Amino acid sequence: MTTTVSKITDPKTADPKIIVALDYPDAESALRLVNQLTPDLCRLKVGKELFTSSGPQLIESVQEKGFEVFLDLKFHDIPNTVAKACEAAAKLGVWMVNVHALGGQKMMAAAREALEKYTSRPRLIAVTILTSMDQQDIAQVGLQGTPGDNVISLARLAQSSGLDGVVCSPQEVAQLHQELAGDFLLVTPGVRPQGASQDDQKRTMTPKQALQSGASYLVIGRPITRAEDPLQALKVICTEIL
Numbered sequence: 001m002t003t004t005v006s007k008i009t010d011p012k013t014a015d016p017k018i019i020v021a022l023d024y025p026d027a028e029s030a031l032r033l034v035n036q037l038t039p040d041l042c043r044l045k046v047g048k049e050l051f052t053s054s055g056p057q058l059i060e061s062v063q064e065k066g067f068e069v070f071l072d073l074k075f076h077d078i079p080n081t082v083a084k085a086c087e088a089a090a091k092l093g094v095w096m097v098n099v100h101a102l103g104g105q106k107m108m109a110a111a112r113e114a115l116e117k118y119t120s121r122p123r124l125i126a127v128t129i130l131t132s133m134d135q136q137d138i139a140q141v142g143l144q145g146t147p148g149d150n151v152i153s154l155a156r157l158a159q160s161s162g163l164d165g166v167v168c169s170p171q172e173v174a175q176l177h178q179e180l181a182g183d184f185l186l187v188t189p190g191v192r193p194q195g196a197s198q199d200d201q202k203r204t205m206t207p208k209q210a211l212q213s214g215a216s217y218l219v220i221g222r223p224i225t226r227a228e229d230p231l232q233a234l235k236v237i238c239t240e241i242l
Contacts, residue, residue: 017211018042018237019070019187021221022062027054031061036230039066041238043095045219047072059092068095070187070219074127076100079110086111090118096187098167101126101154108161123185125165126158128172131190148172152179159184170205170215177214189219193237207241 020042024030030050037044044067046059051073059069071094075082082099089097099111108126115121128151129138138147145153151172156179158166165185168176173186188210207218220237227233 014040016040016042017215017217017241018207018224018234019045019217019219020224020234021045021047021072021189021219022050023047023221023225024050025053026050027058027061030054030058033225033230034062034065034067037067037234038231039068041234043068043070043217045070045072045221048074056092059094063093070094070096070098071122072098074098074100075111076103077107079107082107083110083114086122086124087114090115090122094122096123096125098125098127099163101128101158101166105157105161108158108163112162123164125167125185125187126154126161126163127167128154128158129169131169148175152176155180155184165216167219170210170213173205173210173213173215185216186214187217187219188215189221191215191218191220193220193223193240207237211241 018041020037022030022033022044024033034044044062046069050058051071059071062069071089075085076099082103086097099108101108112124115124129147133147135146138150143150148171151168152175155166155168155176159180165187167187167189169190170188173188176186191205191207191210193206207220210218224230224233
């Protein structure tokens with residue numbers, strides 16, 4: 001049976017909520033998947049492994065196919081270095097870029113200031129606590145409190161630094177949605193359709209639950225990229241969240 005998604009059809013007006021994670025080692029593998037998807041249903045996330053192996057050329061290739069790109073490199077360095085890196089991302093024309101909130105307010109503010117010169121700048125968000133980290137992991141790196149406590153604290157810091165949003169676990173979305181006013185974006189990995197394997201994610205939620213809790217965008221990888229029919233898997237998720 002073919003699943004249709006009638007409400008998301010016009011690429012010019014659509015704001016796809018799903019960001020497909022291109023967690024591949026090389027451009028050939030990534031583009032094989034990209035060629036099976038459609039930009040009116042999703043955006044694409046390019047992370048460290050793929051960008052390191054394939055560089056800006058891969059970004060240009062998927063943008064030429066109509067996809068908007070979330071460049072997920074999690075910049076974390078001194079303020080000037082991070083600011084320059086964000087400028088380089090803006091010149092690539094990416095839709096979204098991120099930094100590590102643990103880099104502090106000065107670093108995040110410098111990144112935001114560097115992007116202000118661009119008429120159509122990338123959305124700038126911060127990573128709070130990785131979704132693979134649980135209470136034991138938090139304690140091992142010397143942070144006090146729960147993963148959720150740290151997410152809330154870092155999200156507040158990101159907002160006060162002028163960022164557009166944060167990456168957070170679906171488990172913290174509801175509280176962040178309530179506490180952080182305005183159009184502050186909540187980008188959530190650790191999203192798994194009902195019945196899917198959790199893989200290495202420890203704090204997960206279904207796509208529908210995450211959006212109902214206040215998530216702005218959902219990062220989904222293996223449930224789509226490893227599906228026998230990736231486009232069909234994407235359409236099923238789109239149907240679920242409408």
